[in-house]
Amino acid sequence: MDYGDGTTSVSSHKSDGTELAKDSITYEKSTGKLLSATNANGIKTAYSYGDAANPFLQTGTETKVFYQDLADGTVKFLSDAKVTTTTAYDANGNVTKEVDETGETTTTTYGTGDEKNLVQTAVTTNRDGDKVSDLTYDYDENGNTTLEYEDVADTLSEYVYNEDGEVIEESEYEDAKSADSKGVLVSKTVSELEEADHEVEESSTVTQGSVEEVSTTQYDAMGRETESTDENTGEVTKTSYDFMGRAVKTVKTLDGNSQTETKVYDANGTITSETSSAGVTTAYVYDRLNRVVETKETADGTTKTTETAYGYADAQIHTLSGTKVYKDLSVETTTVNGKITRKTWTDGAGNAVRTFDGGIYTDHVFTDDGKETASILLGTGTGGEEKISISLFDKEGKQTHTIQNPKVDHGAVTVDDTSIVTKTSYDANGNEISAIDGNGNTTGYAYDDQNRVTKVTQDNISSTIAYSIGEDGKTTTSVTDAKGHINREVTNEAGLTESTTDLGDGSERISTTYTYDENGNKIKETYENGGYKTFAYDKKNRLVKTESYNAPDVGENTGERTLKSVYSYDIHDQLVEMVDYKVTGNTETAYRYTEYRYDSRGQMTGYAELSQEGQPTADDVSSHQITYTYDADGNLEKVTYPSEKNGVKSLSYTYNKDGWLTEIKAAVRSGSSTTEKVVRTYTYDAYGRVKEIKDYRNILGSGDKAVKKVYGYDSFDRVKEISSTDLETGKEMESYHYEYDKNSNITKKTEINNYPKEDGKKVNETKAYTYDKLGRLTKTVTTDHKNDDSQKTVTYTYDNVGNRMSEDDGTTQTTYVYNGLDQIKTATKAKGTAVDEVRQYTYDANGNQISIKSTKTGETETYDYDAENRLSEVSATKDGKTSVVQQNIYNGDGQRIQKTEGNQTTNYYYQDGVVSYTTDETGKQTSQNLIGTEGNIIGTQRYNGDNISYYLYNKDIQGSTTSLVKEDGSADAVYQYTDFGETTVTGENAAGNEVCYTGGIYDSTTGLYYLNARYFNPEDGRFLTEDTYRGEVNEPDTWHLYAYCKNNPVNYTDPSGHKAKRVIYYNKKGHGFKKQAMHSPYYKNSQVTFKSVIKKAQFKKEWNKIPKGTSELYLYLHGGVSCLYFDGSDLKLKELLALKKKKIKKKIVLLSCKGGIGDKNSVAKIMAKKCQCVVYASNYPYGLSYRYDKKKKVYYPRYGGKQNYYNHENPLKKYKP
Structure with a gap:
């Protein structure tokens, strides 16, 4: 760190003193006010102070932006614009008006007297002057927020506190027409705190419609969680700590069966080894900077060794203007069992300008403000033919074009008949309003004030979507197709689908209804003809039985039971047996047994199907079993x-x-x-x-x-x-x-x-x-x-x-x-x-x-x-x-x-x-x-x-x-x-x-x-x-x-009989990434589903509507420790814990800052428990970008910054469509 006359510079160096990167700030010597900051790429942000009453408060920023445009077949790389932000204050130094880089304006008012620093209203409008959010707040005499009303989304939240100022009751309403009209109650959380001998017990009840989850948590004198009980299932989790307050053992017990996880730490408080409940042991070795340099995972007699090496090297990187020699790039090399699996070369500004992953080299081109505008695929070597893909961004950082196979000549980029170009346009709220595909066909979208799609137009053919909330709190989504035919979906307060109805032209109808238990598990599915299927669950909400009934005969109230399936699980919640029965009257006859076996890593090692009536013996299973080794x-x-x-x-x-x-x-x-x-x-x-x-x-x-x-x-x-x-x-x-x-x-x-x-x-x-x-x-x-x-x-x-x-x-x-x-x-x-x-x-x-x-x-x-x-x-x-x-x-x-x-x-x-x-x-x-x-x-x-x-x-x-x-x-x-x-x-x-x-x-x-x-x-x-x-x-x-x-049978296949299911949730933070992803060949081929969840209420609804059979869930969200951030409000720990349990078949990829921090209460761990699947998450802030390796049809989400992944797996590993 260097100090000059009004300038402070921060540089990073190699051990030999070579400078790698340099950031600097300038300040006013007499006052210490920050005047400007310049990053390693030379991008300068200037700060202004224009409030005479508050001379030390920043009132504006100005930063140069880099953007691109496509005109007459030529890509223009522009930097002639600057984005500004402005801030105004009242006499108390409270922010009264903010205008961000996109022109979105938030105007805030405050109370008087004791509430002079408490927000009364906060209204946000987009650059066109349309309201994005309109919040109103009320407080108690202690300044605690008792009411939060959002006029645009028609939502209202109420809070009740105890004498210590802790929230003990929280209620959420939808379809609220004003701050005085609550609307329909959709969620309620009630907490009780009891303290004795410096220990605290907290009981929490979360109610969403008929769904109720109750838990009890005990804390020791140091505020550490020592025991928690899921009152719905009876599962008890006990955590033990060492003398330094570090969790060393966690034991989960249900019905006499226990699962134990242990951790060992070194003198620095860093985990050196941990053992999962399945017996998988992972040991860690660190360097002097406390970075993990070796991980050894041992299970079932095999060890997976992952080594990470850090160093510096020069490299000749491909750019749009030819090759460029980069000096002293930071190089990170990952080796698994002696084989290099990934390598990155990162410049001083933190941009990964070259990656080697899965045997393929790719160079990446960034603007000075850090947006990746080009990826150059080189193949298995760095001297191969360049295969270039271009992404263009507007001044607000939203992706507007993708170009495959552009023509590049010494920095000049053009498109011709051999290029493929897609284009996307947005409204002032950042919603996609038109998408033009490679053939020039346009799809248009319209939205309501809650950013929900209300109209889709393709080739002048329009379809509409309408939403309404009834007095019972149920939401009806009505879709009218281009012929005027209507189908409806009704969801309850918990976001669970209660019915789907196809009304057609009104002369016919097909309806299916669903009922749920108090835990939100579907217990009955009833068809239009009166036939139905029932579902039963154990204490852990695992499906243990289904029974199917034919439609009722005339004059009878119940149909004939014809089929039954019974499911069994091991202690790790893995399915180990499925038995199928034919049912005639009261006679149940088994006809197919399916047996599953797993190793300690959860990999399937045996699969057997047996067609017989009696329970199979071990020899029976062995003689029919397909076995797998890895x-x-x-x-x-x-x-x-x-x-x-x-x-x-x-x-x-x-x-x-x-x-x-x-x-x-x-x-x-x-x-x-x-x-x-x-x-x-x-x-x-x-x-x-x-x-x-x-x-x-x-x-x-x-x-x-x-x-x-x-x-x-x-x-x-x-x-x-x-x-x-x-x-x-x-x-x-x-x-x-x-x-x-x-x-x-x-x-x-x-x-x-x-x-x-x-x-x-x-x-x-x-x-x-x-x-x-x-x-x-x-x-x-x-x-x-x-x-x-x-x-x-x-x-x-x-x-x-x-x-x-x-x-x-x-x-x-x-x-x-x-x-x-x-x-x-x-x-x-x-x-x-x-x-x-x-x-x-x-x-x-x-x-x-x-x-x-x-x-x-x-x-x-x-x-x-x-x-x-x-x-x-x-x-x-x-x-x-x-x-x-x-x-x-x-x-x-x-x-x-x-x-x-x-x-x-x-x-x-x-x-x-x-x-x-x-x-x-x-x-x-x-x-x-x-x-x-x-x-x-x-x-x-x-x-x-x-x-x-x-x-x-x-x-x-x-x-x-x-x-x-x-x-x-x-x-x-x-x-x-x-x-x-x-x-x-x-x-x-x-x-x-x-x-x-x-x-x-x-x-x-x-x-x-x-x-x-x-x-x-x-x-x-x-x-x-x-x-x-x-x-x-x-x-x-x-x-x-x-x-x-x-x-389109020539280009698509349907091996499952359903549309492929891959679900992506994103908010504003993930919007730009979503635009890149949805136009990529990977997502096009996968027919991915994207869900916009700008508001907290939207996220909760969409979470509850995650369909059965979803295999992968990606969350491109803004988050922190034990919380997720949304427009207007945050999804905090209690609400995370109250989320409905879902079954995700494969994995969740949580692309959110600090998603792995918080031990048991990290967002990642909560979701892992809720969804019974692997969760990938980072412990650190990250930068998000995207690459698609077209050759191998492999998708790579990429991050900038340090990473530490929950489950110690790297989500950068290839995902094949």
């Missing part, structure tokens, strides 16, 4: 199958130093001997993209006969070509060439398939695709290059909500008629003017398609469903005779586990949600699929007595099977599909393969596809039943409950 990095290392037959017994996976899968080997058993054979190998290009795959087709025999698949990519890392060559013959057997538009829709696909034996069945064709402005497929032109380039054209038309109105293939014209619930009533097929067939459709009260009658054949297909609306039987009736075509049975997870067609029964067993193997009606194994690490089926074994046949799968870019290749290199079957998946199979098809279009299960007898949650009819291009996922209010294309892939 390496120290957590990568799947080996999968062992339970089959005792000859053939593949297990698969082993090998990774390179960057964690990329390079080889899959099989242990092949033949009699008493086992041979290791290579199943598949991968090679990658310089950008981490798959370059080549070799699939070995004769793993059951001798030799190494393989099919080589070579991949090529375009400038945007989209697959441009796939070529499959049989290495034994050297002949190209399949190839695919793709072209795309600027929304990455495939516009042309050329396919060659030489596998068919007959020349007339070989394929050489090009398909050209056309889309409308909503991204729906409207035309396909197929050119057959084998037949003189003859062409066939298929066209589609849709109504404004996505119902297919017509399909014309040039020979047959099909027209559709729908009711107000978007259900097909008729499909008429005509050839010219002559009607060839009319198909009549009917649906049940729950919205399930129950019949199709053909006037041409006279046949009626009938579909029956079980009590949970799953297709249970398909039958056909003609000339008064009915035959059963198919019967299906499901497990408690909704997976189809048995299919019977005629005399043939197929039993399905799963691995990670994918069919692993099948058995016949006698229980004999008929198949074993070989599955990769991404759930992709690579090959399959088929059993016929003692004979085994092996087939490998060839697939296109959508994951559709194109050919099934035998061991001799010929094809057992070749597959072709229409746009929506109508399937043609040629060849012997001895394997009886069912994995076809987009990897779905094809039921050839019905023509339907089983896509896990629902069945898809490719002929009509839609599902038979409604989607239980009801879409997002700001995304009209998610509202249609029967449509398949938004009517």
Whole structure:
């Protein structure tokens, strides 16, 4: 630190004295007033003092800002603007008016007399003068806030205090029309404090509607929490401390079962080791600056060692003006088990100008005020071809454009026809009001005064959303689509959905209602037809039983109980058993047991499914169990199958130093001997993209006969070509060439398939695709290059909500008629003017398609469903005779586990949600699929007595099977599909393969596809039943409950039968990041859901509405120790503790300052307990930016500053879409 004449400089140096960065401030010597501050990049902020009554109070700041614009195809990098803030004060020095950098103004008034320093009102307006917030406060005689009323959000909070000034009661109201009109009570927290012998016991009751949570906490004389009891569950947590007041042991006890966590500290008070309740021990080593330099995590006999090294180095960094030599960059290197996994080079201003992550180098370009404007992907080395992405920001720091593949010439950045540009515009509140995609299509949004979306417009087609709160405190959200059809959702005071209703055009309706217990757990789900499902929970609110009831018969009050599932857990809340029962009268018969096993790290090590009535023994489980082992990095290392037959017994996976899968080997058993054979190998290009795959087709025999698949990519890392060559013959057997538009829709696909034996069945064709402005497929032109380039054209038309109105293939014209619930009533097929067939459709009260009658054949297909609306039987009736075509049975997870067609029964067993193997009606194994690490089926074994046949799968870019290749290199079957998946199979098809279009299960007898949650009819291009996922209010294309892939089947797939669920919550702090993320290919492909939670009440509501099945939750929020900050008020500890428990399947990423601080009461730990999942959070303030590695399709959120992650995992690790 240097002191000069009115200037103070703070510099950071290397140990040899080399200066790394320098910040300086200037001040007025006579008064000490701060005049300016200049950061390491030379950005100066000037401070002014213009209040004569308060000469030492700052009244304004002025700072230079850097922003960009795109005009006439040229990017302009500008710094000619300055942002200012102004502050005014009253005579008491209280702030009366503040204007921030965006022009948002807050005007504050104060009381008189004893309340002269207490805020009475605080009104915030945006730059257009519209109110953003309007707060009014009341106080008691001690100056405690007793009332807080927010006029814009119509919310009111009341507080009651004890004699010590501590809050003992807090009530929150919505739909409050004034400070004197409370509105509807939605939440109430009551606390009681008792003190004895210097110890304090606090009892807290939080009530939200019918949901109540009660807890008791004891504190010792030093204010440390020593014991807490969750009165709802009975779980007691006791914490012990050492003589320094550090928590050394935590014991949780419930029903006599205890879980213990311990910590050990060094003399500096730093944790040196800790042991989890599962027995995982983590030891830490620190350097002289108390930074963690080594972490050793030990569990189940394996140790994961993570080392972090700190140093300095020069580097030649790529910029938009060529390369630049940076001196003395701060370099941080992370090594896991001896392999470098991440490395960052950071300049003196704290910007990470180069990163190495997952084997890929990326350079980053920042403005002087710290905004990342460009990322330059270099690949596996630093000298590779640059792949540049640009982000442009306005003066307020909001992202306005993204540019992929710009043209860069010595700092000049332009766009041309080979670039992809997206643009976003905002209103004065920072809400997105228009988004222009790469093709130039615009989506517009309108909002109410609470920043909720009220209108969405696409291609001049508008949909509206309305919100209302009733006297009972329930909120109704009404969505009106472009045809005037309405659906409604009613949520209670706790934010729990009580009903969803589709009203259509008013002539029909489908409604589902939900009831909850006092803990907010759903206990009943009732369908429109009167059928229902019940849910039961244990003390820890874990689901332990479900029962399903058919619709009631006429004259009876209750339906017949038909299904039951029972769930069991271990002490760590991991599911260990699911038992499914059929119920007839009072007789319960078990039919499927599912058993789960885990290691100390919580990784699944065993998974067994057994079809039997009696409780399985340990030997039973072992004989049916798929086992998993992992390496120290957590990568799947080996999968062992339970089959005792000859053939593949297990698969082993090998990774390179960057964690990329390079080889899959099989242990092949033949009699008493086992041979290791290579199943598949991968090679990658310089950008981490798959370059080549070799699939070995004769793993059951001798030799190494393989099919080589070579991949090529375009400038945007989209697959441009796939070529499959049989290495034994050297002949190209399949190839695919793709072209795309600027929304990455495939516009042309050329396919060659030489596998068919007959020349007339070989394929050489090009398909050209056309889309409308909503991204729906409207035309396909197929050119057959084998037949003189003859062409066939298929066209589609849709109504404004996505119902297919017509399909014309040039020979047959099909027209559709729908009711107000978007259900097909008729499909008429005509050839010219002559009607060839009319198909009549009917649906049940729950919205399930129950019949199709053909006037041409006279046949009626009938579909029956079980009590949970799953297709249970398909039958056909003609000339008064009915035959059963198919019967299906499901497990408690909704997976189809048995299919019977005629005399043939197929039993399905799963691995990670994918069919692993099948058995016949006698229980004999008929198949074993070989599955990769991404759930992709690579090959399959088929059993016929003692004979085994092996087939490998060839697939296109959508994951559709194109050919099934035998061991001799010929094809057992070749597959072709229409746009929506109508399937043609040629060849012997001895394997009886069912994995076809987009990897779905094809039921050839019905023509339907089983896509896990629902069945898809490719002929009509839609599902038979409604989607239980009801879409997002700001995304009209998610509202249609029967449509398949938004009517864009060429570019989207739907393996789950639902829309993919990934949820992002963000407030103002996360808004800029959200804009970057939502336009990235990662989130586009994942169809992520974004939720704006500017206000505390919005966050609480959205939290309570987190849907079942959500796998990942990201929180881009502003926070501190044991709290989250929102506009107008904070979400404090008690409110965090009162949040509704949710089940997040995988993880929460908490992108909030200091989210890990607070020990048990940190935001991270509270959420981990609430959601029973891993939480990633930082103990430090952070800077947030974003990068997407297009080559590997890997997303990297990036941070600036020191990090310390809860659970000692780094959220910077790659997340694959």
